[in-house]
Amino acid sequence: MNEILSRYCPRTEFDSYEDFFENYKVNVPENFNFAYDVVDEWARIKPDKKALVWTDDDANMETYTFADMKRLSDKAANVFKALGINKGDIVMLILKQRPAVWVCLTALMKIGAIAIPATFQLKPKDIVYRCDAAGIKMIVAVDEDSVLTNINSVIGKCKTVEKVMTVGDLHFDNYISYKDEMEKASDVWERPTGDEATTINDTMLVYFSSGTSGMPKMVRHQYELPLGHIVTAKYWQCVEDDKIHMTQTDSGWAKFAWGKIYGQWICGATIGAYDTMKFTPHGMLEAIQRIRPTTFCAPATIYRFLIKEDMSGYDFSFIHHASVAGEPLNPEVYNKFKQLTGLEIHEGFGQTEGSVLLANFKWIKVRPGSMGKPAPLYGIRLLDNDGVEVDEGIEGSITISTKVHPTGLFHEYWKDEEANKKSWHDGIYNTGDMAWRDSDGYYWFVGRNDDVIKCSGYRIGPFEVESALLEHPSVLECAITAAPDPMRGQVVKATIVLARGYEPSEQLTKELQNHVKRVTAPYKYPRIVEYVDELPKTTSGKIQRNVIRHMDSK
Numbered sequence: 001m002n003e004i005l006s007r008y009c010p011r012t013e014f015d016s017y018e019d020f021f022e023n024y025k026v027n028v029p030e031n032f033n034f035a036y037d038v039v040d041e042w043a044r045i046k047p048d049k050k051a052l053v054w055t056d057d058d059a060n061m062e063t064y065t066f067a068d069m070k071r072l073s074d075k076a077a078n079v080f081k082a083l084g085i086n087k088g089d090i091v092m093l094i095l096k097q098r099p100a101v102w103v104c105l106t107a108l109m110k111i112g113a114i115a116i117p118a119t120f121q122l123k124p125k126d127i128v129y130r131c132d133a134a135g136i137k138m139i140v141a142v143d144e145d146s147v148l149t150n151i152n153s154v155i156g157k158c159k160t161v162e163k164v165m166t167v168g169d170l171h172f173d174n175y176i177s178y179k180d181e182m183e184k185a186s187d188v189w190e191r192p193t194g195d196e197a198t199t200i201n202d203t204m205l206v207y208f209s210s211g212t213s214g215m216p217k218m219v220r221h222q223y224e225l226p227l228g229h230i231v232t233a234k235y236w237q238c239v240e241d242d243k244i245h246m247t248q249t250d251s252g253w254a255k256f257a258w259g260k261i262y263g264q265w266i267c268g269a270t271i272g273a274y275d276t277m278k279f280t281p282h283g284m285l286e287a288i289q290r291i292r293p294t295t296f297c298a299p300a301t302i303y304r305f306l307i308k309e310d311m312s313g314y315d316f317s318f319i320h321h322a323s324v325a326g327e328p329l330n331p332e333v334y335n336k337f338k339q340l341t342g343l344e345i346h347e348g349f350g351q352t353e354g355s356v357l358l359a360n361f362k363w364i365k366v367r368p369g370s371m372g373k374p375a376p377l378y379g380i381r382l383l384d385n386d387g388v389e390v391d392e393g394i395e396g397s398i399t400i401s402t403k404v405h406p407t408g409l410f411h412e413y414w415k416d417e418e419a420n421k422k423s424w425h426d427g428i429y430n431t432g433d434m435a436w437r438d439s440d441g442y443y444w445f446v447g448r449n450d451d452v453i454k455c456s457g458y459r460i461g462p463f464e465v466e467s468a469l470l471e472h473p474s475v476l477e478c479a480i481t482a483a484p485d486p487m488r489g490q491v492v493k494a495t496i497v498l499a500r501g502y503e504p505s506e507q508l509t510k511e512l513q514n515h516v517k518r519v520t521a522p523y524k525y526p527r528i529v530e531y532v533d534e535l536p537k538t539t540s541g542k543i544q545r546n547v548i549r550h551m552d553s554k
Helices: 017-023 034-045 066-082 099-111 124-134 145-157 178-184 225-236 254-259 262-266 281-291 300-306 331-341 417-423 462-470 506-519 545-553
Strands: 050-056 061-065 090-094 114-117 138-142 163-167 203-208 218-222 244-247 270-275 295-298 321-324 345-349 381-383 396-401 428-437 443-448 453-455 458-460 475-485 489-498 528-531
Touching (some): 034 099, 034 262, 050 066, 050 099, 050 281, 061 099, 066 099, 090 099, 099 114, 124 145, 138 145, 145 163, 163 178, 225 262, 225 345, 244 254, 254 262, 270 281, 281 300, 295 300, 300 331, 331 345, 331 462, 381 428, 462 475, 462 489, 506 528
Parallel strands (some): 050 270, 090 114, 090 138, 138 163, 244 295, 295 321, 321 345
Antiparallel strands (some): 050 061, 203 218, 396 428, 428 443
16 A cells, blocks of 8 residues: 555545545645655655656666655755745746756745746746746756846846756856755755744645736645645556656646646656657657656647657557646547557646546546546536536536635636636636536537637537548648638638648648548538648647637738
């Protein structure tokens, strides 16, 4: 029995999805702190237990035990404290997948400081916006020239930032060296007591949402968040004690919280990390061979690229379970990946705002294209615009009951009352995502509320049309949006990135339009087709359909 997991889940094994949904419970102690109660506890109970297996593009490999993580995070806590970081202070981490990100996140929890993970793709204006909106006191960043140059170009404009610390050998003269500070820091750290101790009501983590429209909102999570991710890790990703789990994501995205630290370490799994300068399918396949994960999770984009590669020379026999989240997985990608590897991909759905909400959990048969069934504790319902629950087969907004706050759900959009009023009301949190439910209780994604197309009286969700197009071998990626039309109000537009070996042509456009007519309802076919080299995406890799719509409206 897992000694850590059993402290928080009175029962960890279930006979069926129905048993799991009805009887899963999680205990949330008032003073729970993941750094002390999970990381340091594993170090005490099993100091040699592997916590992290890391690799990079040059095939370097490093392994860290929980004893290493405790020692390093204790040293880092002393570093932050000496640099003036106290409970409640806010630190932004731009650390990609360097081992330091696990160390720093753990250290900040030990202090009670607030971490704001951020992507290395931030531009100077993004850095200023985040620093000023949150009141960031310190930035810790990788030593890549582009990242440090962007920070240095605007650091004087950031009103609250006092210090910048760099991880690696490159840093500007006025920046602090993480390596130097860690070398001289003490590895003795005591858990704070009294007012300096944390409770589950304290802010632990803030993510800037990678929303597909508007300025990013600040999603505020408290110290119980890691316990919400037990369901994510154990019952959807199916991580195994003392086995490696690999989720491919940058540390600046909420998918890192989903797949690279909290639920996985509570369940006793080892984190597999591939720290890449730039994603390539070949590099990803090679890293998988080095890390040899037992369970694997990635965004849909990665699976779409992998199936276009020659995967015949690679061994996948060590992978027991594969999963996907971040964007819906098109059935064609699911089928092709299964054909190439023998692995079914278990889709899950959620947001930066919480843990997994719906998933193809291990007891239920996967239906390609479906998000699966609801996670326990969230009270998920599909509601219409009047707040009335819809029947089977009818589209509705995915909502969460907040009458009893679910463990794992965020607590507010920080410093944004307008956003809170829009999403939190009448005892629910409205996710803003549309879905429908079939007669067997499976949920099917339609799109964001703003992405649904209204054409000649029809409502068309982009996902179904995108799935149809992706069945065609010429299509690598695509985005379906509404384009204005004087007769129909809106028409369906396809913006397409072609696979290698294909060129845009009028003949190909007609072929793709006829293909959509054959595999889905004819009225859904794209009347406009545009070919592009790449699609606009958020820093977390989600397609920005609103950018395409904005360009079309000019």
